[in-house]
Amino acid sequence: MQGTFITATGTGVGKTWLACALATACVQRGKRVAAMKPIETGCDPEPRDAIALAQACGNDSLANASGFYRAKDALAPYAIERRGGPKVGSLRALAKRIRELGKEADYSIVEGIGGVLVPIDREHTIADLGALLDLQTVVVARNDLGVLSYTLTAMEALRRRKISVRAIVLNHVERSSRQDLSRLSNREVLADYFPRIPVLRVPRVQSENDLVDAAVELYNTLKI
Ligand SMILES: Nc1ncnc2c1ncn2[C@@H]1O[C@H](COP(=O)(O)OP(=O)(O)OP(=O)(O)O)[C@@H](O)[C@H]1O
Ligand SMILES: [Mg+2]
Structure with a gap:
């Protein structure tokens, strides 16, 4: 299977936005895309990410495909299991x-x-699913102070599992207009640490539809 596994340094950093934008870029270039969120929690009641992804690739049935994991509580799956879910x-x-x-x-x-x-579960993390899928892995990170340590930590965890990363995406999620000096050097520092891995920067935009340029850059980087 040709594809990408979109993981991140944490929650709410823009995985779904970027994945939807990439799916749109693929569709616009005539590709048939399956954009999926196989494990989604916080479904209240709908799996919002999965629906957004399914809509972006024009295949609504993917949002609720049989065999996918859905749970109401906004928790990690193992935390849900421990609560009897x-x-x-x-x-x-x-x-x-x-x-x-x-x-x-x-x-x-x-x-x-x-x-x-x-x-x-008690033995596995989402990285283990990534390792089984063996796709082009993309790590999304929030481009602000702290991202260097978060990204290095994520990269070490992936390397330990022999998951090679095809791109790191520094996404400007932060709403505040506060100046964050780290944004001037985060990309370059990570590029020094990972000279063979493209480090892409995504600006803050009004809607995911405005991420077209970023998605095209990622599309080209992944050689889709
Ligand atoms: N480049 C951006 N510009 C502006 N807002 C952004 C950008 N990227 C993400 N956001 C905002 O951040 C929110 C979180 O993004 P998103 O839902 O894609 O994160 P996620 O990593 O998929 O989160 P989760 O871990 O819940 O799946 C979005 O609702 C959106 O408002
Ligand atoms: Mg998401």
């Missing part, structure tokens, strides 16, 4: 299902959940 079950079975759904498309976009080491 549903379990994710076999990651191998989930990866197989994702591949099946991906067969009908030229390119698959799979959003993780939260950051790289969200606990799925």
Whole structure:
């Protein structure tokens, strides 16, 4: 399966926005895309990310595909399991299902959940699903003070699992107009640490539709 696994340094950093923009860029170039969120929590009642992704690739049925994990509580799946809620079950079975759904498309976009080491059960994290899928991995990070340590931590965790990263995306999510000096050097510092990995910068925009340029840059970087 050709595709990308979109993971991040944490929750709310722009995985869904970027994944939707990338899906749109693919569709505009005539690709058939399957954009999926196989594990989603905080579904109250709908899986909002999965719906946005499914709409972006023009295949609404992907939002609620059978075999995908959905839970109401906005928690990590293992935290939900500990409260007596549903379990994710076999990651191998989930990866197989994702591949099946991906067969009908030229390119698959799979959003993780939260950051790289969200606990799925007592033994596994979302990175283990990423390793099973073996796609082009993209790490999204919030471009503000602190991102260097968050990104280095995420990269170490991925490397330990032999997941090679195709791109790091520094996304300007922060709403405040406060000057953050780190934004002037975050990209260059990370580029020094990872000279073989493209580090892309995404500006703050009004809506995900405005991320077209960023999505095209990522599209070209991934050689889709
Ligand atoms: N480049 C951007 N410019 C402006 N706002 C952004 C940008 N990227 C993300 N956002 C805002 O940040 C919010 C969180 O983004 P998004 O839902 O894509 O994060 P996520 O990493 O998918 O979160 P989750 O971990 O919940 O899946 C969005 O609702 C959007 O308002
Ligand atoms: Mg999301």
